[in-house]
Amino acid sequence: MIGMTSFAHRSRRRSSLLAVLVAAGLVTAAACGSDDDGGGTASDDSSGSTDGGGGGGAGDNRIVVAALAEPHSMDPHLTDDEPQMVVTHRLYEQLVTFDAEGELQPMLAESLPENVDPTTWRVHLRPDVTFHDGSPMNADAVVYTIERILDPATAAYPQLVQTYAGATKVDDLTVDITTPEPDPLLPTKLFALRIIPTGDDMQDIPDDVIGTGPYMLESFDQATGAVLRRNPDYWGEPASIEEIEIRWIPEPATRLLALRNGEVDLLINLDPGDADEAPKIEVSPEGVSFQMIRLNTGSPSKPFLQDARVREALNLAIDREVITQDLYDGYADPANCQPAPPQAFGTNPDLEAPDYDPDRARELIEEAGATGETINLSWQNRTTIGRDLAQLVADMWRQVGFEVELELMADDPWLEGLLRIEPDTALDAVNIPSDNNFNDVARQVGDYYASTGGVSTYDNPEIDERISEAAATFDPASREEQYQSILADVCEDYPLVYLYFERALYGMSERLEYTPRSDIFSRLYYDEMTLADG
Amino acid sequence: MVRFAVRRILHGILVVVGVTIVVFVITRMVGDPVDVILPPEASASERELLREQLGLDAPLGQQFVTFVGDLATLDLGESIAQRRPAADIIAERLPTTLQLVGAGMVLALVLAIPLGTIAALRPGTWIDKLSVTVSLLGLSIPQFFLGLLLILLFAVQLHWLPTSGNGSFSQLILPATTLALPAAGRLAVMVRSSMIDELNRPWVRTAKAKGMPFRRTVGMHAARNAAIGVVTLAGWELCAMLAGSAVIVEQVFAWPGIGFTALNGILRRDLVLTQAIVFVVAVLVVAVNIVIDLLYKAIDPRVRLN
Numbered sequence A: 001m002i003g004m005t006s007f008a009h010r011s012r013r014r015s016s017l018l019a020v021l022v023a024a025g026l027v028t029a030a031a032c033g034s035d036d037d038g039g040g041t042a043s044d045d046s047s048g049s050t051d052g053g054g055g056g057g058a059g060d061n062r063i064v065v066a067a068l069a070e071p072h073s074m075d076p077h078l079t080d081d082e083p084q085m086v087v088t089h090r091l092y093e094q095l096v097t098f099d100a101e102g103e104l105q106p107m108l109a110e111s112l113p114e115n116v117d118p119t120t121w122r123v124h125l126r127p128d129v130t131f132h133d134g135s136p137m138n139a140d141a142v143v144y145t146i147e148r149i150l151d152p153a154t155a156a157y158p159q160l161v162q163t164y165a166g167a168t169k170v171d172d173l174t175v176d177i178t179t180p181e182p183d184p185l186l187p188t189k190l191f192a193l194r195i196i197p198t199g200d201d202m203q204d205i206p207d208d209v210i211g212t213g214p215y216m217l218e219s220f221d222q223a224t225g226a227v228l229r230r231n232p233d234y235w236g237e238p239a240s241i242e243e244i245e246i247r248w249i250p251e252p253a254t255r256l257l258a259l260r261n262g263e264v265d266l267l268i269n270l271d272p273g274d275a276d277e278a279p280k281i282e283v284s285p286e287g288v289s290f291q292m293i294r295l296n297t298g299s300p301s302k303p304f305l306q307d308a309r310v311r312e313a314l315n316l317a318i319d320r321e322v323i324t325q326d327l328y329d330g331y332a333d334p335a336n337c338q339p340a341p342p343q344a345f346g347t348n349p350d351l352e353a354p355d356y357d358p359d360r361a362r363e364l365i366e367e368a369g370a371t372g373e374t375i376n377l378s379w380q381n382r383t384t385i386g387r388d389l390a391q392l393v394a395d396m397w398r399q400v401g402f403e404v405e406l407e408l409m410a411d412d413p414w415l416e417g418l419l420r421i422e423p424d425t426a427l428d429a430v431n432i433p434s435d436n437n438f439n440d441v442a443r444q445v446g447d448y449y450a451s452t453g454g455v456s457t458y459d460n461p462e463i464d465e466r467i468s469e470a471a472a473t474f475d476p477a478s479r480e481e482q483y484q485s486i487l488a489d490v491c492e493d494y495p496l497v498y499l500y501f502e503r504a505l506y507g508m509s510e511r512l513e514y515t516p517r518s519d520i521f522s523r524l525y526y527d528e529m530t531l532a533d534g
Numbered sequence B: 001m002v003r004f005a006v007r008r009i010l011h012g013i014l015v016v017v018g019v020t021i022v023v024f025v026i027t028r029m030v031g032d033p034v035d036v037i038l039p040p041e042a043s044a045s046e047r048e049l050l051r052e053q054l055g056l057d058a059p060l061g062q063q064f065v066t067f068v069g070d071l072a073t074l075d076l077g078e079s080i081a082q083r084r085p086a087a088d089i090i091a092e093r094l095p096t097t098l099q100l101v102g103a104g105m106v107l108a109l110v111l112a113i114p115l116g117t118i119a120a121l122r123p124g125t126w127i128d129k130l131s132v133t134v135s136l137l138g139l140s141i142p143q144f145f146l147g148l149l150l151i152l153l154f155a156v157q158l159h160w161l162p163t164s165g166n167g168s169f170s171q172l173i174l175p176a177t178t179l180a181l182p183a184a185g186r187l188a189v190m191v192r193s194s195m196i197d198e199l200n201r202p203w204v205r206t207a208k209a210k211g212m213p214f215r216r217t218v219g220m221h222a223a224r225n226a227a228i229g230v231v232t233l234a235g236w237e238l239c240a241m242l243a244g245s246a247v248i249v250e251q252v253f254a255w256p257g258i259g260f261t262a263l264n265g266i267l268r269r270d271l272v273l274t275q276a277i278v279f280v281v282a283v284l285v286v287a288v289n290i291v292i293d294l295l296y297k298a299i300d301p302r303v304r305l306n
Helices: A009-031 A082-088 A139-150 A186-192 A252-260 A272-277 A308-316 A320-327 A358-367 A384-399 A411-419 A441-449 A461-471 A476-491 B002-030 B033-037 B044-054 B060-072 B086-121 B126-140 B143-157 B169-199 B202-210 B214-253 B258-267 B271-299
Strands: A062-067 A096-098 A104-106 A114-117 A120-124 A166-171 A174-178 A215-221 A225-230 A243-248 A280-295 A332-334 A374-380 A403-409 A429-435 A496-508
Touching (some): A082 A243, A096 A186, A104 A186, A139 A166, A139 A174, A252 A496, A252 B143, A252 B214, A280 A308, A308 A358, A320 A332, A374 A411, A384 A403, A384 A496, A411 A429, A411 B033, A441 A461, A441 A476, A461 A476, B002 B060, B002 B271, B033 B044, B086 B126, B086 B258, B086 B271, B126 B169, B143 B169, B143 B214, B169 B214, B214 B258, B214 B271
Parallel strands (some): A062 A243, A374 A403
Antiparallel strands (some): A166 A174, A215 A225, A280 A429, A280 A496, A332 A496
């Protein structure tokens, strides 16, 4: 370095030592006392926000929520991504909703939709509901909403567009909704349909952000955050908290520090390893997100994967206790041999997670003549915990007699690999993360167990037939039975390695009271939150 | 001078064009944005629909032609994620970054110049060693870590400052400091070594012998010559802040500037926004370099620009 040459060698060493000591001092000073409660009341001037208010302060009927990212858009038909959901889930409402037990219930509809003919559903609307701008929620609004979605100019997201064929007004409070093909799942899919007032073109934010929910949008800054205000004219049970400020803080460490500092009351998607740092945590009652490993069941180059005994062994080799209790600190449950968590409609409550039985696994592998074979395990390289899990799985498989080549992949190659489902090009074993977004097992069964599924390597004609039948069954009880039976039978064939269901973890300040649902973490039920001192 | 400036500007345009082409190619080589935007289980028809909506179904050559044509009219395109003009997004966020980088740069110079000068005036003493140590410290700590450390110390432990966000002056302090410290470290070392070189020149000794007050000697004979090296480095630091460290610091402090936006754009495979931001930042970096070159002439009239 220029200038250093004029230094004597001795003094250069001393400077370096000094540097190390000063650095150590700084780190110690900062880390000192990091064990004590960093949360609690913050002095008022220490919190800065566009609204000037902080998260703390008794008597303040408002909370601050730390969100992961800014929403791309506030238009509920353009996207339904999680950042938007954090702001709008109790702002726009739907015709139906799921209750805390995961049962479908009417919301803006008075009763669940009736099936008039295979592609037509009749919906009776709840009377006397108004939007935030005072206009009435009626059949016109529902028809407008659906027609807007079908209009190519809106560029609504594909899943939404492909659900509906049209809507017609029967009378002021009755609408007929039609689907392109007979769809027993339409009532469930209505959960994604957010009703907006007639003529709302979503051009002006925040003025055009109008729904029927218990909270209204007071202000919105794409760069920093949004503020929600309680709707005094809400048709249902009024909310308790008057104002909710949502701030986007993308860096997880910063979010956690803001929570500890009392600047923020609620932090969603808390990492299990950080649970001890939060003043208070709440956990969803059931698992919400999960991971499985998809095996190439038809692999010509690795014929041992075609053998169900080997696939069973790959499941028996996994110690799910270690994964759920150690890796996920108890905030996860073993996956019970199906690709959806318990509260999803159609899941089979009688199925159990495969045992941890490495001896039996070794036996099966020897029987199948697969000892010493190599499996390529591909894993998305996203998070530290994901990497740890991948290593764990690879080691567990090695212990029962396989050679495992672990490949951590960046997002794009991993996605590409996931979508390659032909037997001769598919990956041996690849991780699939998923979540309970739809609360109905039909989607997962179609995606992973049907040969036509977009990410499925499983090809079983008998199961395909049963899946088609179940997908076309309108009677809920019969549909449930059929799916449960499919899940039980496919479980015995082990096309997937079932790992765990992870619960949603929320970090909170002491003053906030909220019992989360087993819903994806971004669906916050702000109207169910209360303040201890409020 | 004018001929020089014009030549540099033309050269700069070439650089900007080259950079933008590279980004265009890379963003499209890396993967399909549709795969990232939709969940993995999305059906083929859903993907086709989205591809159509985003204009990604056109062949690559056609996309490139459209892209170049748009650039020529300074149309930066429409952001895939936000469905509004990328230029609008950049216009909203760039001032926020400039505020941060401006504050960071000023702070860096305010720290570095005195630190380096004092060290140069007392070489070999404890002041010198302390100054070099502090400089080394500043430039060695990774900015991500430094940012979090400052938040932990000044926000969480001492409650003197807020953890993140922007809007008030108190929220500018920690991010600007995080941005400034490594630059200040490097600049201080440069100031020190340049000053030491200059203070050892024969004409400085002559001036001292003549009886010229020391402060005037430093100001008149040493500082201006020392400035060239410092100005070069300062220009480099400014570009590094704009194009690089701002991204990290903005992410840590939730500072809603252009770096933060670029990071989101990359993660969400928003090709259009990413390209647009790279273009704008390339223009800024080229502009800074041209200004620095012109500054040389102002500092040292002997410099021949060619």
